Amino acid sequence: MIEFGHGTHAGLRRTRNEDTYYADASLGLFLVVDGMGGHRHGEVASATARDGVVEQVSGGQSLADAIRLVNEQLIERSQGLTEMRPMGTTIAAIRIGPTSFEAAWVGDSRIYRWNGALEQLSHDHSLVEALVEAGELTEAQARTHPQRNVLTQALGITAPGQLHIGLARGELQPGMRLLLCTDGLTEEVSDARLGEIVARTDLAAQECVDHLLLEALGGQARDNITAILVRAAD
Numbered sequence: 001m002i003e004f005g006h007g008t009h010a011g012l013r014r015t016r017n018e019d020t021y022y023a024d025a026s027l028g029l030f031l032v033v034d035g036m037g038g039h040r041h042g043e044v045a046s047a048t049a050r051d052g053v054v055e056q057v058s059g060g061q062s063l064a065d066a067i068r069l070v071n072e073q074l075i076e077r078s079q080g081l082t083e084m085r086p087m088g089t090t091i092a093a094i095r096i097g098p099t100s101f102e103a104a105w106v107g108d109s110r111i112y113r114w115n116g117a118l119e120q121l122s123h124d125h126s127l128v129e130a131l132v133e134a135g136e137l138t139e140a141q142a143r144t145h146p147q148r149n150v151l152t153q154a155l156g157i158t159a160p161g162q163l164h165i166g167l168a169r170g171e172l173q174p175g176m177r178l179l180l181c182t183d184g185l186t187e188e189v190s191d192a193r194l195g196e197i198v199a200r201t202d203l204a205a206q207e208c209v210d211h212l213l214l215e216a217l218g219g220q221a222r223d224n225i226t227a228i229l230v231r232a233a234d
Contacts, residue, residue, distance in 0.1 A: 001233040002096060004030065005206030007213050011184055012221035018042035019182050019226040020050050029057050031093035032226045034109050034182040036154060045074060045087035045156050053093060063095050063104040064165050067155070071106075071163055074156030088157040092122060092180045096172065096230065103168040103178075106153050110186055113170065114177040118195030121168045125153035149183070177205075178230040181212075184223035188216040198229060205231045 002025055010017040018035030020043075033049045035042025049070050056066035070091075078087050090107025103111045108124040123129060127150040128142040142148060151157075153164055177198050186194075189212065197211050209229050216225045 002230055003205045003233070004228060004230045005204065005209035006228045007206075007209045008224065008226040009213050009217065009221075011224050012217065014222075014224055016043060017224045018046055019184065019224040020046045021180075021226050021228055022050050022054055023228050024054075025096075027054075027058060028096035029054065029093070030096070030178075030180060030228050030230055031091060032109050032180045032182050032228060033092075034090045034107065034184075034224065034226070036088035036090075036151075036157070041078075041087040042089070045089040048074060048077065048087070049089045049091055049155055053091070057095065063093055063102055064167060067091060067093070067104055067106060067165050068160065068163065071155045071158065072160055075160070078156055088151075088154040090151070090182070091155055092182075094178055094180060094230065096178075099172055101170055101172050101178065103166075103170075105166045106155055106158075106163070107151050108149070109180070109182045111168070112179040112181075112191075112194065112198070114179065114195060114198045115173060115175070118179075118191055118198060120191070121170075122166055125164065125166070126151055172232050174232055175234045176232045179227065180230075181227040182224065184221070184225035185212060185216050185227050187223060188219035188221060188225070205229045 006023045021032045033046040035046035052070035053066045090109040092105040092109035105122045111122040131137040
């Protein structure tokens with residue numbers, strides 16, 4: 001048995017919400033997608049990615065194969081546009097089974113696991129993350145770097161042959177939580193604070209998500225904010 005909560009908000013600086021998400025316990029599929037900021041077709045890209053992955057997974061495809069197919073569809077759709085800029089989006093998705101889960105991601109939308117402590121399962125496909133891995137930036141420097149939102153991978157933009165889908169699998173243990181979120185949340189709320197909210201046992205999963213969104217809105221909330229919290233029964 002699992003319990004989940006979900007929510008999204010345009011934030012305090014944006015007039016449109018280019019984030020979207022999907023949450024379906026019967027299919028065991030949960031995902032968040034973040035249309036590329038500043039791209040005119042960000043909303044279309046995120047909705048296309050969401051619907052495409054749902055359709056493919058419902059038809060029996062794995063998460064990774066579904067994401068690959070959606071990337072190709074977005075690139076093909078972009079080729080029919082008169083604008084120079086393509087449609088791009090991130091994705092972070094999990095598929096829950098009876099005793100296990102699989103996770104897949106492209107871009108800087110994140111997946112966290114809480115099992116007594118918060119752990120980031122995903123690795124950002126971003127310029128600053130690459131610099132951190134190379135030892136050229138510290139984690140603290142990366143959080144305030146002016147190019148922290150520059151992605152190295154994105155659906156609809158990265159060529160199929162160059163697409164790198166992050167993958168993780170694990171056992172679904174009693175009381176475990178899985179948090180999926182766009183960077184609008186992680187830009188405003190520290191991992192330590194995320195962990196404090198996700199760990200709360202006095203709140204339902206939906207209430208935890210509501211608190212996460214309020215926490216982000218209490219900051220500058222410069223971007224769209226989306227979060228899904230999946231909690232396994234104790």
